[in-house]
Amino acid sequence: MAKALFHxxxxxYVKPVGTWALIERVVxxxxxxxxxxxxxxxxxxxxxxxxxxxxxxEEPMGDKTPASAQSWRVVRARNKWQPxxxxxxxxxxGTYPVVITGKEEWGGWRVPGAEYDLDPxxxxxxxxxxxxxxxLAAFAAGLVDWARKSGEDMPNALAELAxxxxxxxxxxxxxx
Numbered sequence: 001m002a003k004a005l006f007h008x009x010x011x012x013y014v015k016p017v018g019t020w021a022l023i024e025r026v027v028x029x030x031x032x033x034x035x036x037x038x039x040x041x042x043x044x045x046x047x048x049x050x051x052x053x054x055x056x057x058e059e060p061m062g063d064k065t066p067a068s069a070q071s072w073r074v075v076r077a078r079n080k081w082q083p084x085x086x087x088x089x090x091x092x093x094g095t096y097p098v099v100i101t102g103k104e105e106w107g108g109w110r111v112p113g114a115e116y117d118l119d120p121x122x123x124x125x126x127x128x129x130x131x132x133x134x135x136l137a138a139f140a141a142g143l144v145d146w147a148r149k150s151g152e153d154m155p156n157a158l159a160e161l162a163x164x165x166x167x168x169x170x171x172x173x174x175x176x
Contacts, residue, residue, distance in 0.1 A: 002039045004028070005052045013056040017046055020058075072101050072108070072131045081113040090120045097127035137172065140165035 006012055010023050021044035028037035041049035076095040079087065084094030096116050101108040109130050116123045147154060147162030154162075 002028075002037050004040045006042055006055060006057060011058045012042070012044065013058070014044055014046060014050060015054050015056065016050070019046075021046060072099055072134055074099055074127045074131045075105070077110070079113070082117070087117070087120075090116075091124050096120075097124055099127050099130045137169065140169055144169065 004026050006023050006026070008023055008026055011020060012023060013019075014021050023042050024045050025043040027041045027043055027049055029039045029041065031038045039051070041051055042055060043049050044055075074097050076092060077098045079090075079094050079096050082094075087093050090096075096111065096113070099109040100106070109127070111123050111126075143162050144166045147159060
């Protein structure tokens with residue numbers, strides 16, 4: 001006997017096709033004399049029905065990896081808009097920084113070429129700061145936790161820093 005794992009209008013990833021789709025119809029396959037369907041297929045509007053094994057449900061957007069486990073990094077990309085000899089004043093002529101924020105070597109933060117050319121040192125520093133953001137957030141969270149546990153036996157200046165760290169973390173985690 002089979003039960004439906006997905007419902008109508010649910011967004012699913014269709015593995016054989018490699019795309020996202022909405023389930024248009026849940027199609028149970030019945031056998032005579034049984035009270036439940038023997039299998040359930042799903043019509044997602046792609047020309048055929050798909051079995052549940054061929055679909056993946058969309059997961060909530062919550063961050064599953066703690067900030068300390070994230071490994072954002074700065075890599076160098078080739079500067080396609082200028083030859084290396086025209087940008088000799090850049091820290092690494094012929095390249096610009098790209099911050100990779102995932103496991104793959106694509107995706108993340110890039111800067112427009114014209115902006116990089118205006119102030120390369122500033123953009124390089126921004127790239128390093130962005131790549132360090134998960135570790136800085138983990139450090140701030142550790143400071144806040146330590147301040148909560150230590151109670152009132154901490155210097156006022158350190159307590160103020162912990163409050164600032166807590167405010168910053170709240171701002172980062174604020175939706176929208």
